[in-house]
Amino acid sequence: MTETAAVSVAVETPRYSGVGGLLDYACEQPLTPGTLVRVPLGRRDLPGIVWQRAVNAPPAPPELRPLAAVLTALPPLAPEWRELVDFAAAYYQRGVGELALAVLPPDLRKLDDTRLARRLARLERAPAKATAATEPPARPELNAEQSAALSALAGADRPVLLHGVTGSGKTEVYLRAAEAALLKGRQALVLVPEINLTPQLEARFAERFPGHVMVSLHSGLTPAQRLRHWLLAHLGHADLVLGTRLAVFASMPRLGLIVVDEEHDPSFKQQEGARYSARDLAVWRAHRLGVTVLLGSATPSLETWQRALEGRYLRLALDSRIGGGAMPAVRLIDMTRLPREAQQERVLAPPLLTAITERIERGEQSLLLLNRRGYAPVLHCSACGWKSGCPHCSAWRVFHKADRTLRCHHCGLSERVPRACPDCGNLDIAPLGRGTEKLQEQLAALLPGARVARLDADSTRGAGVLQQQLGAVHAGEVDVLVGTQMLAKGHDFRRVTLVAAVNPDAALFSSDFRAPERLFALLMQAAGRAGRDAAQAARSEMWVQTWHPRHPLYAALRAHDYEAYAAAQLAERRAAGLPPFASLALLRAEARTVEAARAFLNDASALAAAHEGVTVYPPVPPPVSKVADVERFQMLVESASRVALQRMLAAWLPGLHELRARHKGLLRWAVDVDPLAI
Numbered sequence: 061m062t063e064t065a066a067v068s069v070a071v072e073t074p075r076y077s078g079v080g081g082l083l084d085y086a087c088e089q090p091l092t093p094g095t096l097v098r099v100p101l102g103r104r105d106l107p108g109i110v111w112q113r114a115v116n117a118p119p120a121p122p123e124l125r126p127l128a129a130v131l132t133a134l135p136p137l138a139p140e141w142r143e144l145v146d147f148a149a150a151y152y153q154r155g156v157g158e159l160a161l162a163v164l165p166p167d168l169r170k171l172d173d174t175r176l177a178r179r180l181a182r183l184e185r186a187p188a189k190a191t192a193a194t195e196p197p198a199r200p201e202l203n204a205e206q207s208a209a210l211s212a213l214a215g216a217d218r219p220v221l222l223h224g225v226t227g228s229g230k231t232e233v234y235l236r237a238a239e240a241a242l243l244k245g246r247q248a249l250v251l252v253p254e255i256n257l258t259p260q261l262e263a264r265f266a267e268r269f270p271g272h273v274m275v276s277l278h279s280g281l282t283p284a285q286r287l288r289h290w291l292l293a294h295l296g297h298a299d300l301v302l303g304t305r306l307a308v309f310a311s312m313p314r315l316g317l318i319v320v321d322e323e324h325d326p327s328f329k330q331q332e333g334a335r336y337s338a339r340d341l342a343v344w345r346a347h348r349l350g351v352t353v354l355l356g357s358a359t360p361s362l363e364t365w366q367r368a369l370e371g372r373y374l375r376l377a378l379d380s381r382i383g384g385g386a387m388p389a390v391r392l393i394d395m396t397r398l399p400r401e402a403q404q405e406r407v408l409a410p411p412l413l414t415a416i417t418e419r420i421e422r423g424e425q426s427l428l429l430l431n432r433r434g435y436a437p438v439l440h441c442s443a444c445g446w447k448s449g450c451p452h453c454s455a456w457r458v459f460h461k462a463d464r465t466l467r468c469h470h471c472g473l474s475e476r477v478p479r480a481c482p483d484c485g486n487l488d489i490a491p492l493g494r495g496t497e498k499l500q501e502q503l504a505a506l507l508p509g510a511r512v513a514r515l516d517a518d519s520t521r522g523a524g525v526l527q528q529q530l531g532a533v534h535a536g537e538v539d540v541l542v543g544t545q546m547l548a549k550g551h552d553f554r555r556v557t558l559v560a561a562v563n564p565d566a567a568l569f570s571s572d573f574r575a576p577e578r579l580f581a582l583l584m585q586a587a588g589r590a591g592r593d594a595a596q597a598a599r600s601e602m603w604v605q606t607w608h609p610r611h612p613l614y615a616a617l618r619a620h621d622y623e624a625y626a627a628a629q630l631a632e633r634r635a636a637g638l639p640p641f642a643s644l645a646l647l648r649a650e651a652r653t654v655e656a657a658r659a660f661l662n663d664a665s666a667l668a669a670a671h672e673g674v675t676v677y678p679p680v681p682p683p684v685s686k687v688a689d690v691e692r693f694q695m696l697v698e699s700a701s702r703v704a705l706q707r708m709l710a711a712w713l714p715g716l717h718e719l720r721a722r723h724k725g726l727l728r729w730a731v732d733v734d735p736l737a738i
């Protein structure tokens with residue numbers, strides 16, 4: 061008689077269903093941890109991963125239910141991968157099973173053993189659609205800074221910050237580092253903030269490494285593609301994996317290098333479910349494996365910068381642009397000096413308009429940055445004061461002129477623009493303020509004959525539209541390009557010699573303490589779009605229209621002085637006890653009524669009472685407190701010690717799960733560790 065064994069299985073269940081979300085099952089023979097299985101739960105049949113041998117086994121207690129199926133076709137997930145998931149689940153306060161299953165390709169959870177075996181056989185037959193094995197192109201010569209960075213990188217015993225201005229050749233350093241990893245027979249993982257905006261990076265890797273298999277992992281793939289790419293990485297067939305934040309969880313048995321490009325970008329933080337930071341997990345994973353992690357940025361996050369200052373990260377600098385191009389001269393336009401009526405009516409200050417006109421005459425391009433899409437942020441009735449609020453959110457509905465709609469950017473509600481004021485019948489309702497659509501229209505009127513295009517989330521809807529629009533810019537079919545922050549990200553525009561921020565001041569006075577950091581990064585990145593072509597660099601300019609020309613942020617921008625800016629910001633953060641000098645977590649609650657959301661947080665606060673070194677602040681509404689008829693409230697938890705905060709959260713969370721059962725009016729709650737927006 062064979063003795064029945066028992067295993068603990070990670071299953072996608074809510075956290076309160078068991079310690080750490082693991083459930084015990086009986087099985088015929090001991091299974092290797094990391095094996096995919098299917099398990100019965102209630103009347104359902106769910107996918108799971110064998111996480112460990114059950115604590116009290118063998119023999120399995122007779123009441124344990126047997127596994128429904130074992131997927132033997134797939135090689136088990138490695139201990140290293142399970143440790144990463146264990147760490148992330150514990151740190152971000154989620155269930156192990158919930159996180160483990162969520163980061164696998166959706167199709168992997170659906171296939172049975174037979175179909176999975178067939179997929180794998182097909183991959184083995186045609187394993188690698190390697191890039192057409194032509195001769196690798198001649199590699200560009202490295203400059204002195206790049207060479208120094210690479211030799212320091214080779215001996216680095218810490219995470220490496222590659223701090224280099226736009227155009228300083230960071231990508232070449234990534235390529236050489238990847239090459240070194242591939243030569244050692246290792247895999248390289250490259251994380252980018254938004255894969256749709258970086259086809260150029262993908263192309264450069266593909267071109268540099270013909271004969272090697274490169275796969276991408278991001279949410280834009282079809283489920284079948286995503287499974288195929290994931291399997292190629294997991295089986296070790298893919299040498300290079302290029303992906304967005306979810307790729308940090310790629311199973312890679314020979315992982316030897318992780319690159320995080322634009323490490324400061326907020327999109328590395330997952331904003332729902334397990335709210336993990338892919339950048340921070342990349343650092344943890346590399347440390348655990350003893351491999352190099354390379355964080356690249358022109359404007360590092362203040363967390364990363366502080367670690368570099370403390371020597372916990374190794375800072376490697378690329379200070380000059382390739383080809384000797386200079387950074388554009390920054391010109392601040394003091395809007396308070398314009399005549400009053402000009403401030404109201406003029407789209408652009410006259411000297412800026414002149415500068416753009418000169419560019420057009422010379423056949424050069426200009427980029428105009430306005431971080432607000434739509435035509436106008438709100439419609440307004442001058443007779444009764446009505447404004448186009450969203451009935452379901454605490455936000456205005458934005459006027460989109462192209463399709464004559466009022467759209468809520470929070471809940472998606474879209475309606476035809478009313479002919480008259482819905483409150484008083486006045487026919488004269490007018491847009492207030494300006495979005496990219498209106499700026500484009502005004503510029504077309506001010507610059508007769510100029511080709512003015514727009515790039516934002518509205519103009520690029522639909523497959524291939526973004527590439528088409530970028531193609532037109534590259535081909536020189538556009539004189540002036542208006543757009544949101546999308547403009548600033550990674551595009552290599554060769555003919556741009558002028559970049560202007562039309563109205564960036566709002567972020568200076570935001571309630572979000574990270575808003576200035578993000579604005580500075582955005583403006584530096586935008587400035588980097590100008591003068592990529594060294595021949596034009598000398599006459600490249602960045603213009604900023606501001607009502608606060610003496611603000612230190614703009615002074616640092618003018619000097620292209622990230623370090624001075626970071627030092628000033630860090631001093632403020634230190635004085636205020638904010639990250640990176642403190643650790644934060646945010647408890648969010650959502651309910652139909654403000655009272656229900658607040659009541660949950662108040663009870664949660666009482667539960668948190670006595671944790672030394674941890675401060676729990678009173679519940680407050682977030683900046684947009686109501687979305688789609690759901691009221692939101694949040695509560696900040698802060699500690700000078702990350703360890704103390706983690707200890708407190710681990711002790712607090714089980715109580716919150718119990719508390720939730722007593723708050724019937726509550727819809728959802730979640731804890732966000734290291735929140736990016738508060």
Ligand SMILES: [Zn+2]
Nearest residue numbers: 441444481484
């Ligand atoms: Zn009215």
Ligand SMILES: [Zn+2]
Nearest residue numbers: 450453468471
């Ligand atoms: Zn809404």
